[in-house]
Amino acid sequence: MSSTPARPAGSNTINPFLMTDDAARIIDFVIEVFGATDVPEARTVDTDGLILHSELRIGDSVITVADRKPDWPFTPGFIQVYVDDVEGTLARAVGLGARIVTRPTDFFGDTFSRFADPSGNLWWVYAHVPQEQTWDADGTDASTWNGSAEDAGADDRDAAEADWSSFTSPELEYIHESLVEAMASLRDPRLDR
Template identity: 45%
Template sequence: MTSEILLPAHSVPRAGAVLNPFVIVDDAAGLITFVSEVFDVTETAEARTPMPDGTLIHAELRLGTVDLMVGDRRDGWPARPALLQLWVRDVAPPLERATARGATVVTEPTSFYGETTLARMLDPWQNLWWLYAPAPGQPDPTPHWDGGSDTVFATLDYALRSMAR
C-alpha cells in the first residue's frame, strides 16, 4: 500500500530512508566514534555542524540507507537515546567490538523467528541496539508459553526496568 503522506523512498534526497532516527546524547563525538568503529561505517563529514563551543548540534552516520543523526545535549535539554534495530551479517563481531568499547550485552546471540539470530546491547550513551542477522535454516524457537525459553523478552524487560531506576 502506498502512503499519500510519506515521500516515496526513491524520492528521498541522497538515496536516504523515509524515517531516520535522531539521538541527543552527552558526548555526541564519542557516540560517532563508537558507531563508526563497531559497525565499520563513516560519518557523513558534510553534515557535521558544530556549535561555537565545539559541541555538535547535528552529525550523521549512514547505516545502509538510513542516516543516524546525532547531536549533543544542550543545557536544559534531556538526553534522548534510542531503541535501534540494525541488520548485520553476523551479530558476534559488532557485539565483541561494542563490549570492548564499553557496551553491555543485554541479550546474548539467540535464535529468533524467521531464521534470524538476535542479540541486544546497551551502549554507553543508553541507546539500546537490536542486532539481527540472517540464519538460513535455523528453526524458530519454541514460544515461552509452549515451554520454550523466555530469554528474548526477559532480557529486554530486565534492561528496560533497570534503565527506569
C-alpha cells in the same frame, strides 16, 4: 498511503536520530562497532561547541547523532541494525564499553542480540540466517511461522494479543525478560557522574 514518499538521495523513509551526551564519542563508537561511514559535510557544530547534526551511513541507512544540551532530558535511542557477524559486533561494542543485554539467540530466522552503549542507547543487533520456514497450522510453534500479522487474520491476532503464553518459547521468554530488565536499568548517564 502505501507508496514510498519522496526523499532526498541518501535518505531512507525512516532515519533514526540519537540525542546523546558526548556525540563525538558515540560517532566514533558507531564507526568502530558497525563500520559506519561519517558524512563530514553533514556535521554542524552549534555556537556552544556541541554537535548539532551529524550523519553516519550504516549499510543503506543513515543515523543522525547530536549532542544533548545541558537542560535537555535523557532520551535513550533504540536502534535495530542488521549485521553479518553478531558475535564480532558484540565483541567490538563490549571492547568500547558496551554492556550486553541479550546474548545471541535464535529469533524467527535471525540471530538476535542487544547491547547498551556507554551513553545508555539500546541497540538491537540482528544477523539474518535464511532458512526454510513454514506455518504450524495448529499455531503452537511460533518459531516456524513465516508470515505477517495480516496473514494470521484478526481472530488469530486477537487471540495472540490476549495470551502471550500461547506462542512463547524459552528463547522468546529470554528475549522478553532481558528487554524488561534492560528497560528497568536505563538511567541518565549524567546521574552517575
